[in-house]
Amino acid sequence: VEGGLPAGREIDQRRPLRSAERDRVTVAPGDEPRAAHLPRPGHDAAVTALARFMAERLRAAGLRAITKPCPPRGEGLLAGVGPEEGGTLLLGHHDTVWPKGTLGEIPWGTKDGRATGPGVFDMKASHVIALYAVRALRDLGALPDREIRMVFTSDEEVGSVTSRRL
Numbered sequence: 001v002e003g004g005l006p007a008g009r010e011i012d013q014r015r016p017l018r019s020a021e022r023d024r025v026t027v028a029p030g031d032e033p034r035a036a037h038l039p040r041p042g043h044d045a046a047v048t049a050l051a052r053f054m055a056e057r058l059r060a061a062g063l064r065a066i067t068k069p070c071p072p073r074g075e076g077l078l079a080g081v082g083p084e085e086g087g088t089l090l091l092g093h094h095d096t097v098w099p100k101g102t103l104g105e106i107p108w109g110t111k112d113g114r115a116t117g118p119g120v121f122d123m124k125a126s127h128v129i130a131l132y133a134v135r136a137l138r139d140l141g142a143l144p145d146r147e148i149r150m151v152f153t154s155d156e157e158v159g160s161v162t163s164r165r166l
Contacts, residue, residue: 047074047154050094054127054152055079061135063150070162073155078166080149081134087146090130092123093156127152 051067051074058065058079065079073095098118108117115125130150137143153163 044072044074044154046100047095051075051077051152051154054094057131058150061131062138063134068166070154070166073158073162076154076163076166077150077152079152080147081138082143082147083145084147087144088148090148090150091153092126092130092150093153093160094123094127095154095157096122097157123156 048067054077055065055067058077063079063081065077067075067077070076077094096119102118106118108115108120110116134143134148137148151166153160153166155162
């Protein structure tokens, strides 16, 4: 398949990962979605802080990651792994409709192995899933021949006007 796995690599998508494969997928201690503890976006400084935090985590996982200004809505995030051509785009956003200070009233937490709190579902969980999916592909030696690119906008909740340049 053009743009698929490197030659000679196949993954049977109908079966779960074998235990030996699961053991090769790295999940660093303390790697829970700590982004939930950062100030909630809604103001450009908080959006920028979250974009920079995510870029740091993506770089630590071996991806290229940069933030770019999208004034007045903070910074967007561009990341990728693999050759810089074609491939797969993972698109998300890191702003939220929750007003600043909401974490004081509805704190982030975990209960029965589930993360709860403002912004966890829309859309912080998606960022964590994207990071772990790319890590799993890397750890299994199954990164595709083409780039996996991530674009996280800073203004989706208000129309994505400033991030369209990304």
